[in-house]
Amino acid sequence: MAFEKLFERHSRRIYNLLVRLCGNAALAEDLTQETFLTAYQRLSDWRGVGALSTWLCGIAVKHHLAARRKTHFTQSLDTLELSADRTSDPLERYTEREAVLALDSAIAALPDSCREVFILVRLQEMRYREVADLLGIPLGTVQSRLARATALLQNSLSPLPQKGAERHAL
Known part of the structure; x- marks a missing residue:
C-alpha cells in the first residue's frame, strides 16, 4: 500500500x-x-x-x-x-506549441552525454554534484557538458535571418 x-x-x-x-x-x-x-x-x-x-x-x-x-x-x-492553455488566442497557443516542439526537438538532437546532463540539471533540477555522482563523472565534466548543451541549444534555437532582411537594412 x-x-x-x-x-x-x-x-x-x-x-x-x-x-x-x-x-x-x-x-x-x-x-x-x-x-x-x-x-x-x-x-x-x-x-x-x-x-x-x-x-x-x-x-x-x-x-x-x-x-x-x-x-x-x-x-x-x-x-x-504542454502547459495548460493560458489564453484562448489560437495564434498564441500555436506559437507556444511551436516553441515547445522546437525546444524538445533541439534537446533530442543533443549528443547523449550533453542531453543527459541538461535534462538532469535544468529539467529535473538536480544539483551538479548529484548528477556527477549519478553518472559517475567529475563535477567539472557535468559543468562542461551543461555549458556545451546550452551553447548547442542556443545555436539551434536562434532565429534564422529572414529572407530580404539585408535589403531592408540598407
Whole structure:
C-alpha cells in the first residue's frame, strides 16, 4: 500500500525524465516500470540521505544508460506535455506549441552525454554534484557538458535571418 503511494507520487516525474532521455514513449514506460521494480527490491538500500525522488531518478538514469548500451534507438519524442492553455488566442497557443516542439526537438538532437546532463540539471533540477555522482563523472565534466548543451541549444534555437532582411537594412 505504501509503495503504491510512492509510485503514484513519483511515476509521472520518472516517466517524463525517461521520455526526455530516450525520446521514446514505449521505452520510457518500460524503463519506468523497471525503475520502480528495482526501487521496490532495493528500498532497504535507500539510506535516507537526499530526497527519495533523487534516488528514484538515479535508478531511472541507470536503467536508461543500460538500455542505451544495449541498443541504439531513434530520437523521436512521442509525447509532449504542454502547459495548460493560458489564453484562448489560437495564434498564441500555436506559437507556444511551436516553441515547445522546437525546444524538445533541439534537446533530442543533443549528443547523449550533453542531453543527459541538461535534462538532469535544468529539467529535473538536480544539483551538479548529484548528477556527477549519478553518472559517475567529475563535477567539472557535468559543468562542461551543461555549458556545451546550452551553447548547442542556443545555436539551434536562434532565429534564422529572414529572407530580404539585408535589403531592408540598407
